[in-house]
Amino acid sequence: MSFLNNVITGISLGSIYAIIALGYTMVYGIAKMLNFAHGDVIMVGAYMAFFAMGRFELPAIAGVLLAVVVCTALGIVIERLAYKPLRQAPSLAVLITAIGVSYFLQNGAQILWGAATKTFTPIVNGTLVLVPEQLSISYVAILSVVCCIVVMIGLTLFTTRTKMGKTMRACSEDKAAAQLMGINVDATISMTFAIGSALAAIAGVLMCSAYPVLSPTTGSMPGIRAFTAAVFGGIGSIPGALLGGILLGIIETFGKAYISTDLSDAVVFAVLIIVLLVKPAGLMGKYVPEKV
Amino acid sequence: MALLKVDDIHVYYGSIHAVKGVSFEVNEGEIVTLIGANGAGKSTVLNTISGLLHPRTGSVRFMDQDLKGIAPHKVVEKGLAQVPEGRRVFLQMTVEENLEMGAYTQPKSTIVPGIADVYKRFPRLEERRRQVAGTLSGGEQQMLAMGRALMSRPKLLMLDEPSMGLAPILVEQIFDIIKELHAAGTTILLVEQNAQAALSVADRAYVLETGRISLSGTGAELMASGQVRKAYLGG
Incomplete structure (x- = not known):
């Protein structure tokens, strides 16, 4: 039974990683940059929900909405101020800027909201007991998995059925050609950051509901793990982010349960290294041969 | 002039x-x-x-x-439409999606008749409309690139x-x-x-x-x- 419990924990944790990884992978796909501040957007989202629900005693749904709205705006502003001026700059400059934005958000949160850890109120409480004393699923875990499925289906439909989604795919493949179609590439990149950051807000609320501690550095470790998940699945690939996220959640949970709590991150990264050695583009990484 | x-x-x-x-x-x-x-x-x-x-x-x-x-x-x-050097079609998108991108600046109502016009000129593209452009031959990709540019009228x-x-x-x-x-x-x-x-x-x-x-x-x-x-x- 503990095995099944671990599978359930792994999948629900993995679902949250997958939602975060989608933000990394979409932004990477279109802007060809690793937005290391993505994890900290999660933290901002969690604080928004925390204040809405804790201090102003608004219902959970209002907390989630506030988090989504603030993070969406934050994502657009970050892109506009920090990354857009560097569109032609070498990728190392962009990478360092992203790390800078990450510290800026962490330190900004510390000034505004203090360094002390806060206890987050889960947006749903309770547990579904399947086998008394042995097998149970928390509602937060169920909600995480449901959110992940809804987000995946939604994004798949968005990128294959809507004009905006197809435009994003066109931009991620060839920006100059997209411009020659009349597509406003800057607006499309901005839109991608908005979507990625909205997903980060949702992930932040789910994350803090499952592990209810909140501090300015709350987002950084899940951010790095989700980044790993995105690379693991094949960065730039939406199904890859799902696969990478779920696998990472399971590996981490099993590592903690059967190997060592302290070593669980080492296990995760060891698996990543092995996968990248065998499949450098990640599990579902794209390789398209060029035709002459 | x-x-x-x-x-x-x-x-x-x-x-x-x-x-x-x-x-x-x-x-x-x-x-x-x-x-x-x-x-x-x-x-x-x-x-x-x-x-x-x-x-x-x-x-x-x-x-x-x-x-x-x-x-x-x-x-x-x-x-002003350009068919760029090396064709630059969107390789991971289907033929039809490429044509839709070509019509990006056009009102929605013109897309269907526009695509029909392109297929009339390039029947090969119609045969391959659901295929991703990466699977087309070089000549077909050139036709697609031209058709895509024509979509903007x-x-x-x-x-x-x-x-x-x-x-x-x-x-x-x-x-x-x-x-x-x-x-x-x-x-x-x-x-x-x-x-x-x-x-x-x-x-x-x-x-x-x-x-x-x-x-x-x-x-x-x-x-x-x-x-x-x-x-x-x-x-």
Whole structure:
């Protein structure tokens, strides 16, 4: 039974990683940059929900909405101020800027909201007991998995059925050609950051509901793990982010349960290294041969 | 009146002076070709017209409007479409999605009839409409790139080396299509290394050499010119 419990924990944790990884992978796909501040957007989202629900005693749904709205705006502003001026700059400059934005958000949160850890109120409480004393699923875990499925289906439909989604795919493949179609590439990149950051807000609320501690550095470790998940699945690939996220959640949970709590991150990264050695583009990484 | 008027443009890549004072014009209904060797600056000129590059001095006027400072995606809205060098179709998108992207600036109601027109001209594309463009042959990709550009219903269609990398039989086919498009009323600016083929369809032609125009005339004149024969037509 503990095995099944671990599978359930792994999948629900993995679902949250997958939602975060989608933000990394979409932004990477279109802007060809690793937005290391993505994890900290999660933290901002969690604080928004925390204040809405804790201090102003608004219902959970209002907390989630506030988090989504603030993070969406934050994502657009970050892109506009920090990354857009560097569109032609070498990728190392962009990478360092992203790390800078990450510290800026962490330190900004510390000034505004203090360094002390806060206890987050889960947006749903309770547990579904399947086998008394042995097998149970928390509602937060169920909600995480449901959110992940809804987000995946939604994004798949968005990128294959809507004009905006197809435009994003066109931009991620060839920006100059997209411009020659009349597509406003800057607006499309901005839109991608908005979507990625909205997903980060949702992930932040789910994350803090499952592990209810909140501090300015709350987002950084899940951010790095989700980044790993995105690379693991094949960065730039939406199904890859799902696969990478779920696998990472399971590996981490099993590592903690059967190997060592302290070593669980080492296990995760060891698996990543092995996968990248065998499949450098990640599990579902794209390789398209060029035709002459 | 000239549809497109390029006046003494100088374009740089950093400190490299790639285009050194190029002037030419394209009148409504014409096929005009820019021929020249690799590196002469032909694609640079097209990308400057499209707004992807900016001239340091000189001007590009389209329908008597200066294009200075107009973003590339706005240039398309004005009726200037480019089929870029190397085709640059979206390889991971289907044929039909590529065509939809071509109609990005157009109202939704024109997409379906637009696609039908393209399929009428390129029946091969209709057969492959649900395939991703990466699975098409080079010739089919060229057709797709041309069809995609036509979706924006351009007043001026610019083609950058449509014959590049294609087998002779396909080159012939592509040039037949260019003639058909012209006969149907499309104004065309054609950039080519294949001088023979380009001059045979062109009303007027310009020879570009290391960033400058060295010769100009009608297609027939340049075809007969000793200088052009020697440099570009193999004697």
